[in-house]
Amino acid sequence: MKFSQRLLVAIERSREDLSKMRVTHCDRMASVFSVEELEELSGSFGCSFLVRLRQGTCDCGEFQLLHYPCRHALASCAIATMEWGQFVDPVYSMHSVFSVYRADFPPIPDESFWPKWNGPRSGRTRACDARRKEVVISQPWHFLGECCDVRLIG
Numbered sequence: 001m002k003f004s005q006r007l008l009v010a011i012e013r014s015r016e017d018l019s020k021m022r023v024t025h026c027d028r029m030a031s032v033f034s035v036e037e038l039e040e041l042s043g044s045f046g047c048s049f050l051v052r053l054r055q056g057t058c059d060c061g062e063f064q065l066l067h068y069p070c071r072h073a074l075a076s077c078a079i080a081t082m083e084w085g086q087f088v089d090p091v092y093s094m095h096s097v098f099s100v101y102r103a104d105f106p107p108i109p110d111e112s113f114w115p116k117w118n119g120p121r122s123g124r125t126r127a128c129d130a131r132r133k134e135v136v137i138s139q140p141w142h143f144l145g146e147c148c149d150v151r152l153i154g
């Protein structure tokens with residue numbers, strides 16, 4: 001699978017830190033690893049991070065947040081001779097990137113034709129308003145306070 005250039009740059013930047021980490025536990029079958037940082041990398045010197053490659057998680061939180069291997073996961077892949085690309089979410093593939101541009105983008109009309117903006121709304125969504133009306137109609141014995149906050153009277 002081909003990945004976006006941004007992902008490859010991020011992975012390469014993380015791989016520069018591989019020599020500053022040590023894998024202290026390696027269970028290749030379960031794809032569970034423990035990785036210790038040997039140098040100051042992100043205010044976590046001496047910390048040990050539990051990596052679960054198959055679940056896509058690491059104690060640092062980056063793996064599950066960004067959906068591609070963090071530096072600890074990359075260290076785990078390196079020690080277990082596993083290819084890191086299999087743990088990257090398909091959203092980072094070039095196919096996904098190009099799919100964004102598959103749709104037609106209509107030309108934007110001249111700004112003079114745009115509807116007038118009247119400032120920010122109350123924050124309530126139309127769906128929320130519709131649901132509120134629906135509750136009023138179907139359950140007239142309820143009193144509605146805040147948006148979608150239904151309270152009983154008496």
Ligand SMILES: [Zn+2]
Binds near residue numbers: 049061073
């Ligand atoms: Zn991590």
